[in-house]
Amino acid sequence: MGSELAGAGLSGEWRGYDVIGDVHGCAETLERLLHKLGYRQGPSGYYHHTRQAIFVGDIIDRGPRIREALQLVHAMVTAGAARMVLGNHEFNALAYCTPKAGCAAEAPVEYLRPHTPRNSRQLAETLEQFADYPDEWNAYLAWFRRQPLFLEWPEFRVVHACWDAELIARHRARFGDGRFDEAFLQETGIPGSDAARIKQRLTSGVDLPLPKGMTIVSSDGVERTHFRTKFWAPDAQTYEELLFQPDPLPDGFGQQRISPEHRQRMVTYGADEKPVFVGHYWLKGHPEPIASNIGCLDYSAVKFGRLVAYRFDGETQLNPKKFVWAYVDP
Template sequence: MIKSRPNNQGYDIIGDIHGCTEALVQLLERLGYRQHNGVYRHEQREAVFVGDIIDRGAQVREALHLVKNMVEAQAAHIVLGNHEYNAVRNADFLTTVLSEGLDSQASESKPRLMRLMGETLQQFSRHQQEWQAFVDWFATLPLFLEGPGFRVVHACWDEELIAEFKRRESSHRIHPAFIEASKDPKSFAGRVVDRLTRGTNMPLPEGMSLQSKDGFVRRFFRTKFWSEDPQTYGDVVFQPDPLPYDLTDHPIKRVDRKTLIHYHKDAVPVFFGHYWLKGRPRPLQPNIACLDYSAVNYGRLTAYRFDGEMTLNPAKYVWVYVDKK
């Protein structure tokens, strides 16, 4: 639970950074944050980061230092992103790769992970102790946050799973036993971390696949967690990559329909990242906002200025463009 400072007047919820530190500094300054003793602060507001600080971008180390300093100074809050979870889940492997070198034989055993994290590892190749300190920090982050009248999660708010997580755990934070259990994807911990940091998905018809813009071949597609009574694939698809062939009008199978969840329209506003949106930032529903507008792909690093409203206001988005230079 987010506990506000006495003089707090609102929250600035910030989307996926992915190493875009210069854009982050510009966004914070546009939001009225100023650097004091090495920490960006606002006199009357607090920042909330939706995760995915690392990977893909050119200034991952700098972004991590900036964000961690803010969180430790209680000027900001953060939830675990799927990229930070990858680092925690594969901590021993990544330590070996950094020790032996990115071109070592060890790195060849997990090509997909190396493709996702290669940029980050390259930037920490001469800062291994620093990297370990950040991984240790990732391993203490919350999976979700609840503030005064709002919620934050990296990819998906699943009310049922979160309620069960609260019954089992003493806090919103992950810990070593939870991390170890989560390595089994069929375990409760595995299902929770996958759902909250990666979202919901649906399999494509047998034999079909799609190649995403990040170069990976997938046999499933990402889905909305707020669709009410969807009938077709097109009603639930939520990703930058188009569905293959003419599947938009393909009816959802009954067995797949049972896996869908629905975020109620009367629930408090929920904020998340993860989904690589494009265009002008706006609410997806009156109480639902994705803040990932593809910053690392030269899109917009985006924030929403939340002040307690139950209906989100398009005018309260703030963003900066990421310069290709």
């Protein structure tokens, strides 16, 4: 494996990797999944003698045991039994809790992610579960700052939402890998900046706007003016073919042809690229590859779906039989 990511610690170089989808506070289900994958609990947390876990992000928010999930994942990463990339929920939490640089001392504090009702609602369960542990929460925020936006091995890649080769190359030119610094974090608060584009694309994917006046109301009651798109569908002709989210498009819009402006904003991932693993997209049903070299591991765990892992051993084409999951018990 690459020198940056070679398995150091428990048993030398890892023989395989278990990529795990969005946990969203489902700590008990995560423990059941780890046991199913052959991980055992030791003095420093869960571990496997020959494999390393890779979390695709979104450990926090929404679920009943966010604090416990973070404790578990943090212990594994600290011990070297796991790696993790940031999801949009971790990055949003970091921005929500980070004041903008240069605010006047006498002025009200402005944060990189504004404290609007919608943004506050997204983080509400996390902040509530850490209400009695403020120092612990601040320590996790500091830890988020040290986690990468993407990981790459010679054989595969991991990113929370979308592997955009051009933006990742720009980020690497600045930082060398998926990590970032305080200046980058502050820059994400500037609309249109490179940092804002990189953060949005890698952790949230490609969203396209609906025509003016059209909205989508999601199953959890959130009204949206944008929709998530596939990043591996270069041959898509209509918006319906490009759609990648659980909520349907407004009547009549899905059958429209993709406009030249929107086509320029599409991102594609070639069939000849190494396998990439993502989360983020709230899939349902039986886990399987979404393309021969793309695995999405978010199967709506916190909505009583499945917490899913893929057991990767170096193959160039993903094998449907290598998905493993635990159901979330209502």
